[in-house]
Amino acid sequence: MSWQLCATAALALAAIGSPLSADNLPPAPTELGTIRRNEQGQLEVVRPPAASPAAVSSPVETPVAKRAGGQRAAADGQPAVAGSGRTIVVGEREAVRSISEAARLARDGDTIEIRAGEYRRQAVVWTQDRLTIRGVGRRPVLIADGDSAEGKALWVVRSAQMTIDNLEFRGARVAAGNGAGIRFESGHLKVVRCAFFDNEMGILTSNAADAVLEVENSEFGAAPRHAGALHHLLYAGTIARLRVSGSRFQQGYLGHLIKSRARESSILYNLLVDGVGGSASYELEFPNGGIAWVIGNIIGQSATTDNPVVVSYGAEGERWPDNALYLAHNTLVDDTPGGRFLQVWSERLPAATEVWAINNLLVGRGIFVPQGPGRHDGNHVVATGTLAVADDLPFALPQASPLRGRAQTPGFVRGQSLTPTAEFRLPAKTLPLLPGKPLSPGALQ
Template identity: 55%
Template structure:
């Protein structure tokens, strides 16, 4: 009998094991073999794509545990109405996988008995959410405290916090994770709690519209209760006259848990309603920990609120206006002939980071690229208003 060449079988088995299995596309919809999202969550394998047809999916809650997965709504996107249901008593969707992308999905009406239900409960891995909408949920997105988790939210909407007296429903609440990015998104309509609250070690808040609106009653618009390293650039942040808290942005209210605590706040448009004690920024100092580093530059301050007063750090090129538009329209551009154009210099690098905005927020949500202007103006929007 001929002898098999030495090493041939192990090599063949190794090569077979390394051949990738073709990823599948699972389609969910009333005219598809899979009519329930929960079935797709159970059947999907690593590397697959789940496509969900537009329409309403009441009570179709799910848990996602895959290591690599894309979940995408088609056309106008599906609406996931909780309809009194929740996955594991937590959320419409629970995500605790690896690298997960969720695109073009609407999450609506999350409710649970302990009043902490979420559109998405993110527990582990790296989650990217794009072009999605979170409406009337007790929390839009709520994360765990996994120190290795990363959350990236882009071009999405969070709105209409439930009005439950005594309950705190943050539209977006990030726990003690490694990294959180919010970009090109619109957050509005809070009630007693905050629009955005993050305990992450690193935060990137860029080119968003965080404006509570005339009927909103949020407390802080943006809060970092435990400090960390926060980059806040190119945002429009506005507080309602009905707020329960006079400050727009808060940093370190509960102390500093991280070794690196620094806030860069540059080229934002900050809008405060007239009220006693109003503050654009509160940077908290605690006797047991060193003061954080703060760089605040080229912000446009709209309304009679305090900014640098009582806050540690460096404040450069922050200029004030009594108002932008008397009609309250969401048009935050300065006129082309505004005297504020050319009134500030380009932001200098800070700790090696470029603080100049590279994009601008555009309505209804999203961003557009921004070429460096010849004359910089303070604020988030460089494009002129006719």
Template identity: 55%
Template sequence: MHQSIAGRLSLACLVLWLVSGNAAWAQVSDKLPPSPDYLGEIRRGVDGRLVARPEAAVAVQALVPATMIVGPGEKVASVTEAAKLARDGEVIEIRPGLYRGQPAIWTQNNLLIRGSGERPIMVADGKSAEDKAIWVVRGGKVRIENIEFRGARVADLNGAGIRFEKGSLTVRRCAFFDNEMGILTASAPELLEVLDSEFGDAPRHKGSLHHLLYVGTISKFILRGSRFSNGYLGHLVKSRARENHILYNMLVDGAGGKASYELEFPNGGIAYVIGNTIGQSAGTDNPRMVSYGAEGARWPENALYMAHNTLINDAYAGTFVSVWTEKLGVPAEVWLLNNLTVGAGDMPRPAQGRFDGNRSVGRSELVDYGGVPLKLTNLSPLRGAVRPPGQAPGMELLPDAEFIFPAGTRQVHPASSLVPGAFQ
């Protein structure tokens, strides 16, 4: 009994002390401490695996100290020399500047190569690694950040900014301009991930095809938050990968572009195409924008899931999505859901799959950003006109992000009044 009363008195004293302490603190300052920097988050994906948001991964990478500094006045002055000296697990930091005629072959594992400050520029200047590319990558796990590649030329006209031949490669916040191929992969790699990067200005060589990004028969390809423009005869993006995740990109050829397909999966496979803006120029070399299966099936599973994309055709006519059923020769599941089309063109209903929520509008019904009609007006009658697209096998089809200029994404939370297209 006495112990119970004593305990209550002790508790009352503690409460009084906390209240008086908080009151005293309030007199000193009525401001909350600053919120910590947002470093991203860990989420569980629809497949049950834990996934780090990009911001978290970038923050962790930025904290890793460099083990080799490259640039004029440094102990290692050239990129070519750095590639020869690098060891597994190193962090290679390249100072800002123009690096002319310094091709490199990276064969190491667990390597991070990053540009510091203003993006350093690798200019081919008539030289290449193994007559293939400015950089050849055939190590294990490699990450390349904040580097620009320009002017790759080789004898067989497929000189790449990066030739990726083995392992897994992540490319983030990089740029590829005026290369015969921006990135070109061999067929052995396991994973190519391209994030928040820019590709453009294909060379104007008549009779040759220069794809801005060409992925071979690899296991998995992820393209997110990246921008493509000003192609010529070749495609903006071509992928033969078994599994493709094309998320929140800006694949718009632009007024001066003359690309063929904007997005192609010639051998089928699994393709998730979500939240992209895909635009064909008036001078296109091919009236079809998205092509699937034109060269026959290669993989045992074949499905195209396209949801909440905005497809813009500036040509007088065309086809927004072409599925080459007769050339695939195998059944292919095709879902076309909540896509928004602008301009003249056809979107045929697939032979097998789902077709729902696709709408067509005129340019005047969209708000322009950077000269591209992207977002429906606030008073659009299409607000609330479509239903959530649900899930495809292994993938949520409702966008949780959207593209931002010049490259990258931002997180979004779609409202209950859902609209078709890439921007809510």
């Protein structure tokens, strides 16, 4: 007989002629110990004070909450305390079937594992600290289906530290027209291996001055085409730092693929190519300047772009006391006559604002000229049809190209190297480069 049946029978016998305990559960029979409800509403058997170890069964591990690594609830047989690193499992066949219920149960330091499947109308505000939420197996899909948290997003993150891994967010819509897959409001958020499609905003942040957002190996695309606010795929407000690496952005509509007002932005080894049918405005924009590191990206406009500029810096004027743009080893694609690979709005920025453009590969008929003080070395223009396919990416120099292996080391600035250490790979990840390999201009080595 299972422990659940034993416990149920024991509870029924004890309830006859026995008063209810303070937590509305009848006392458990002595042969089983004390039966209590844990924080997840599940029954647990714990050791009675006078019992010997041989007379007590092992603590009951429920499918709702377990220690990370599959450990029991607690070594001494007591229920795990809040924030003890439990794992809450969500799925159609699990004790917790909804993400919103998992959010109610979660405490600081917990991990939430979400089984594969579709989860509709699971809008949540997350406030727990040191929380990890990850999809298990095939990427679970969260579909807004008209739902939103606080009229802002599918998920609102208001947490000191949080990681979201292997989840897909779709269909966010709100009255203001800026419904996000994730609205990040405070703390330090790391997004890994996630996808954002058909949202009015993929990720939208607040303007919290100390907030930090990191995005790795993720996908953004399919901006909606209804009227209203501009639909940026990723929009960082005036936060402390934004870092995006190994990620793919495509099929924008009127808004930008990435827009960052952050004090410091690092855009590293991404594929920002709008693609067939895309009509984004800027592919990459830093409207208020700041320190921007743009290294090893493939950035390209579509033929139906809404704006002839690929990368824009400083269009809305100065906000931060320190401003500089470092553009190294990128492949910039723009075949629009009169288009601009880079537009720096120097007249709206401090006169000393540096712009470094080093070892970039310029593909097409766009314009690329030095803008502002700084270094402008090793940038080469090639025709659109001269590139080759490498690892399914049609943006590589042919092996016979005289430019291969001819780039000079880009050097250091502000104590950081501008030499690429990785390159983008489909569908959304990075591959480390071999140290010491001769460099070529552009993102693909």
